[in-house]
Amino acid sequence: MIKRLLLLTAIFGFAVSCNDYEDDFANLNDQLNGVNAKLDNIQTAVDGIAGVQLELLNINSALAAISSSIADLPTVEDIAGLANLINSTSSSLAAQMSDLDSDLQAVAASIIAELAAMEDMIENGFLAVNTSLTALGANIQIIDDEISVLQTGVLDLASAVAIVDGKIVAVDNELDTLLSNLTGQLAAQLTDITAQFTAVTGVIDANQSQALIWYLNTMAGIGRVEVDLEAVDAQNAAILQQLAGMLTVVQNGFATQSAELTAAEAAILAEITLVQQSLATTLLEIAGLETLVNAIQSSIDGTGGVDDQLAVINALIVSLQSDLTTLLESTTTIYQGNLEIKNQAELDYALELDDKVMVINGSVVINSTFATGAALTSLNSVITKMVTITGNVTVTSTADLDMDSLNSVGGNYSVAGFNITDSALITVGGNATLAYATDAYNEPNLVNVGGTLTITDNGSATVDFSGVTTAAGFAVSNGAAVTDVLINVDTISLGAGIVDADIANALTLSITADTTDAISIATSTSIVITGDTFDVDDVTISAAGVTSTLEDITGNILVTATGALVFAANDLGVAAVAAAGAAPAVAAAPISVALSSDGQNIDLNEVVATSFTITDTGTTAAAFTDLDVVSMTADSFVLTSTTNGANNEITTPNNWNVGSTSMTAKRKILFEVFLDGTGVAACTTGRHVNGDLTLTTDGTGAGIETHTGYVAGDLNVSGAGLVQVNTIQESTLQDFDGDGVNQNWQAVTGARNITSTGNNVSVNHKIITCDAAGAETTTYNSNAGSGGVIVSHGTVTHRAGRMGSLTITSGGSVSLRGVSTWYAGALSISGGAANAVIDFGANSQMVGPIDVDFIGSYDAANINPAMYQINSPMTISATEGINLTNVDLAGNAGSGAYTNLGNTQGATNFVPTVLTTTTGDINIASVTSITGPFTATSTTGDILMGGITAINTPTTVSSTTGAINLAAVATIGTAADATATPAVVAAPVDVSVTSTSGAVTLTALTHVESDNATLNAGTGALNAPLLASHTGTAITLGGVMELQALASSTGSIALSGTISNDDTLDALATFVSMTSSVPTMILPAYASGTFDITSTALTAPSIDLADLSADALAALTLTNQASDISIGAGDYPALATLAVATVAAGHDSIVLDAVDVLASATLTGKADVLQVMNNTALTTLNIAALANKGAAQTGSKVHIINNDVLTAVETGTSKMHELKIMGNAALATIDLTSYLAGGNTANDTVTAADLATVTFTLDITDNAITGTLSPVNNAGQQTTGLVSAELAPEAKLIAAHLFGFTQGTVVAQADFVGLQATANSEDQFNNTTDFSTAGGGINTAAEWALMTAN
16 A cells, blocks of 8 residues: 555656645645544543443442343343444444555556556647646545545444443433332332342343443444544545645646646646535534533533442442341231230230231230239230231220330221320321320320321320321310310320311310419410419410410410410419508519410400510401500510501500510501590590500501500600500699609600601690599690600691600691690701691790701791790791791790890890791791891792891891892991990991892891891892991992992992992992992992992092902093093903093093003093003094193193004194104094194293203104195205105194294104105205105204295
């Protein structure tokens, strides 16, 4: 084979070349190598499976004692079939390998045959290349087909392995199933167990041999396959290597022929693609095989490993072998037939049976009357061996017989006379009848009774059948008939298998004599306990239902019933008895009581207990707790009810003397501690609760209702429904506990916490008297005691007299009734709802602090103004209004001890009042003065305070849209008055009265004495027409203001809004400073004060601009300005219009330099200097009425320079010794008529002295003035080339006027006298001065006369 491959390599060394083929075959080789790797992994998995198979074979060999498993093991035929399958696969593989070898030989022969043809092709110029390539493609296809066949063989082998593994898994599963059922199979096959063992041994031996042979053959076959696969892999690698080499040679030798090989290349590439596709399919199949192997491995790993499985199976085998041994031995311990032992002869026979009496397949009758001494001993030696009796057992016993091994009775079981020892008895197939003479029925071992369990009552202390789980019935006989009555039994214990349905009558325990023993009952049946006239000790009962009428119980009580409990007794525990005569005192002997059931009906006389606990745990809605007790004395009382349903009612006609009472239920709790009145029973007063009382309900809608006298302790009530707390007390004052306090005047001596999470709360504390007919003749309210906390989902109604501190949170209205009085305690209310109201009973009295935060309204109209009044801090927030119209906040008219709202009994001890509402009014119109700090706030409601005449306390009143009425207030704060006797010292107060849009009425206000006063109506009207003065640091005024009389402030004034009287504050003259956002202000009387305003228009006589800060100011009018004006960039960035009239004396200067947006300036009066420069927005400059301030001889300076959009200037009527109009790009008109008329008048009295030091200057350049000038030369001829772009008659007149000043120096420079730089623009006087600007301009009268000769 190798030689042929080498030959094939040599032949292909001369074949054609194609680089692509080399790459494709390299890829093919890589994929084949991948296939080999996959096969190696499969072999590894197969090796692992082989190990598992070996361990499973070991398991099979260990199951020699398991007969029924053999049928499901692989038979000889199955194994033979598997062997045949493997042999067939191996044969098929061998045949396929033989075919492959033959095909390879054929390929080699074909290649050799083609060699000659290829040599001819080379010699003839490679004409046969294409033919050779086609043949090569066919040979490659043959190789590919053979590889596919080989892969198919490998898959067949994998399938065989999978089948083997499947069989192994099936065997394993069958073994698991058989092992789980083995116990039952053995029980059914006791009769032929020996024969089965023999058969099992033989079959296992035979099959074990076959299985081992099969395994060895299988592994041998797998080994051969592995060797073959390795050989095939090596051959494949060699072939591919040779093919790669040959293709390389072909490439190197025939590169120039590549164009001719296109068709052959395409064919080969197509073949290679098919090979790749085939390999991909193979890889997928191999992946599937790997998945199967992994699944097998996972199933093995998931069981904890083969060793663990072997350990479990071995343990089962050992146990089964032990059970089989026992069963085989039992064949020697069985007695067939009935057995009776009533005399000595029958006893002797039984003794001969020895161990055969262990299992008696029949009935047994034993009567021990004959047996005494040795006979009794012999009898016990026989019956103690008895384990199982399939028939009936009847025992008549005169002594304690020992049947302690007896485990099961198939028929009836009857024992009469003396009790026997049968502690191992578990099952009775029929009836069990026990009639002991006196012994206890103590059979806790008995579990199953197929029929009825019947006992005969004998007055014994114990009946114990606690282990019974199944029974068809239970009965108690009195010896003549079934009564189901046990008499004077201390302990009754019946197992769960005995229920009410199993008993014909109610199971009853009758106590007919006093006993010091405890009573213990545990049963799944109901039980009735009677004992009307006797005392008993501890009572412990667990039953389905309990009805007990025991008379007196002196021991602890624990009763648990799954059903209802009816518990009636006389006295529980022992009450203390004082010594009487010769009778000694008796100490109290309290007990503990715990009752648990599905509803209770408890009727007791006197209870003396350390703890009394009731638990209602059932689900019956109609069942509830009903406790009637004549007298309850205990350290603690606890009621727990866990289900919804009818009320839990606790009632007593006497005092409830319990240190701590706690009741928790899902049902309503009704707690009544009532004492009938002296008349008709309907007139009742409550008895007292001496201790803490806590009541809680959390079931849907479950409320709480109490009727008691006073509560000497804490009261905590929380209900899910309507909560009603009523204390009804007798009118006679009583000191019940000797502490000097009449307790019945207080409803609760401790804390009060009352809550309803789902409904309303009603609290009613009252004191009554009853007339002879039983009617309530006097009703008034007791004191609430320490106050407390009330929380309600709905409304709160509270009736009480004097209060401690009371905190209420409600979901609705709060009604405080009963002449409520808070002397020192605080009232705090929160919550509420839309349309809810807080109101008071008639003649209520408020003295203590008030804190209200409420949705709804607060109505105190029923507060008695003649009684003690509010003198503590009061904070009320009620969204829908506050009505205090009937509250005399000015003082305490009843006692005279208090003066004003907020003023306690000390003269200077003031407290605050805060009132807040949203939609309603705050009405305190009857209040005439307020002493303590006061705050009132409203959103849309009005604030009505029209009765107050002065504000002398820190006050804040604010609203949004509501009006504020303070119409009677004449003064805020107190002004100093040195003329008064004694002298009045100034007393400023902080005050803030503000509204967003509501009107503020202060029509009587004349003076404000305050360092911090705000009177601001927002967009509403501020009506303070009489307000004349403010003394203090600051006052803020706002709104649509009527302030006609306001003349002065010693501090700062802040203004906002508008001024209603034509924007004019007629009288305002002096203030320290002003801030204002009023758009337009006219201050005709202004004299002093600085401004920092955002107003847009301001008019005043005169303002030192250093005192004016006004970034938003657009228009400034100064009607009699006394100080100079100087405005520059950034000084007034919004100033657009300026109008200034100077005082008669005039200004030194008016400067408007780069004023940001100044568009119009009108200046009148006098000024030495006017400078209007660099104003980019100035379009109008009106200075016609501005004259010079100085002497007429010297004139003024006027500079109008670089104003970009200024179009016209009209001068005033005064002289100007310096006029500069320069760089005004849009200035086309200069009107100097007024100036010239004034300057040329005959009264001009200039002297040489006046003009000696003055330089007169004219400079009009770079403006937009247009016109022409035609100068002449010294001959009077017009000279060409002298052209001016600016000329106006006024300019000439100005120049002539200036030069009319014959003394001093004159500098005149104007654009219209400039010369062009032309050849004839020389000085006609032939000197160094010409008319050009560069030549000095016109600086002599002669030069000017020459220029204007025409």
